[in-house]
Amino acid sequence: MSIQSKIKNPEKPMFPNWLKPSTRGSPAVHALFKSLSVLERAVIGAAAGGIAGAFTYVCLHPLDTIKTKLQTKGASEIYKGAFDVIAKTFQNRGILGFYSGVSAVIVGSTFSSAVYFGTCEFGKSFLSRIGNYPQVLIPPTAGAMGNIMSSAIMVPKELITQRMQAGAKGRSWEVLLRILEKDGILGLYAGYSATLLRNLPAGVLSYSSFEYLKAAVLAFLEPFQSVICGALAGAISASLTTPLDVVKTRLMTQGHGESMNKIAAASYSGVSAMVKRILKEEGWVGFTRGMGPRVFYSACFSAIGYFAFETARLTIMDRYLKRKDLEAVDPVASPVHQSG
Numbered sequence: 415m416s417i418q419s420k421i422k423n424p425e426k427p428m429f430p431n432w433l434k435p436s437t438r439g440s441p442a443v444h445a446l447f448k449s450l451s452v453l454e455r456a457v458i459g460a461a462a463g464g465i466a467g468a469f470t471y472v473c474l475h476p477l478d479t480i481k482t483k484l485q486t487k488g489a490s491e492i493y494k495g496a497f498d499v500i501a502k503t504f505q506n507r508g509i510l511g512f513y514s515g516v517s518a519v520i521v522g523s524t525f526s527s528a529v530y531f532g533t534c535e536f537g538k539s540f541l542s543r544i545g546n547y548p549q550v551l552i553p554p555t556a557g558a559m560g561n562i563m564s565s566a567i568m569v570p571k572e573l574i575t576q577r578m579q580a581g582a583k584g585r586s587w588e589v590l591l592r593i594l595e596k597d598g599i600l601g602l603y604a605g606y607s608a609t610l611l612r613n614l615p616a617g618v619l620s621y622s623s624f625e626y627l628k629a630a631v632l633a634f635l636e637p638f639q640s641v642i643c644g645a646l647a648g649a650i651s652a653s654l655t656t657p658l659d660v661v662k663t664r665l666m667t668q669g670h671g672e673s674m675n676k677i678a679a680a681s682y683s684g685v686s687a688m689v690k691r692i693l694k695e696e697g698w699v700g701f702t703r704g705m706g707p708r709v710f711y712s713a714c715f716s717a718i719g720y721f722a723f724e725t726a727r728l729t730i731m732d733r734y735l736k737r738k739d740l741e742a743v744d745p746v747a748s749p750v751h752q753s754g
Contacts, residue, residue: 449738455539458730460532466722467527470715471519476512477711479503482576484704485663496707515575518586522571530564531723534621557621561613569609570602576663607685609662616655620712623647624720640724641717648716652709657701659708664688 450458471478483499493499503511537556541547574589582589593601627643652659665688692700 450539452536452539452543454734456532456536458727458734459535460528461730462723462726463531464524464528465726466531466719467523468520469722470719471523471527472516473718474711474715475516475519477707477714478575479512479514481704481707481711482663484707485660515578515586515589518571518574518578518590522567522575526564526567526571529567530560530617532560533563534560538625553622553625554618557618558614560621561617562610565606565610565613568613569606572609573602573604604665611658611661611685615658616651619654620647620651620716623650624716640721644720645713645717647720648712648714649709651716652712653705656705656708660692660701660703661685661688663704664692 537559624647
């Protein structure tokens with residue numbers, strides 16, 4: 415009777431109180447959280463990051479499509495602005511035109527976000543256990559670690575997605591096969607250096623800003639607080655790194671024999687050559703192309719992304735900690751439950 419009671423009772427609060435500050439701020443929860451190993455925190459972060467990444471990228475893919483079309487070489491001759499992109503895309507391809515390359519996004523963002531957040535959580539947990547490592551440097555270092563690891567997955571995903579957004583025909587796997595056929599495996603990493611050049615500062619700024627804002631509020635954020643902190647972090651990061659994003663987008667959307675409609679995709683030998691070309695043809699204004707949609711996109715992305723990540727992380731952690739707590743209190747409960 416008492417054993418059945420012990421087994422049944424823990425299942426009632428499984429959904430429940432993880433959103434409540436009283437639960438998350440209790441000494442018991444903090445004690446259990448601190449007892450987690452570096453690997454456990456990394457796995458929880460990776461699981462939450464994969465869920466949050468897929469959800470966020472799919473929600474905001476239309477905004478990313480608009481931003482990519484504005485930044486692609488020759489776009490100023492075709493589009494008057496963001497609203498013109500929306501009108502022409504809808505006119506030519508309907509609502510599905512805003513979701514070009516979304517299948518690559520779902521697959522790539524799930525894995526890249528899992529690697530990113532898992533590495534960030536690993537780095538943050540590992541560095542915090544080094545006594546003489548400056549606490550203020552932990553968020554930017556962890557953010558840099560996460561970006562370096564995730565870029566290896568993110569670059570091929572963004573390459574395929576942006577080729578499709580810029581006008582490449584066919585499905586994601588068909589674009590992938592054409593790239594592999596013409597350029598080999600290295601073709602999937604066109605713009606890799608530019609992506610790192612953009613992602614490292616952007617990732618460090620965004621992750622650090624969020625962690626600093628989170629630390630100023632609470633160790634565990636309320637949902638609306640994670641939305642506000644995430645939006646601010648994303649806007650700060652995007653506004654400062656738009657020139658790097660323009661460079662990366664131009665490199666990724668350069669033509670490799672594919673029909674790009676009216677967009678004449680110039681071929682650049684690298685980041686420095688492309689920077690000189692933009693300065694020569696468009697001046698400094700060229701580096702601000704798509705800034706409005708990018709800042710708006712990044713603010714929304716970070717707000718939704720960090721909200722989804724914190725929500726998923728706390729949900730997973732709540733269930734995991736309760737399971738560990740139950741096993742610690744009654745180690746016999748699990749075998750009895752299995753036999754009964």
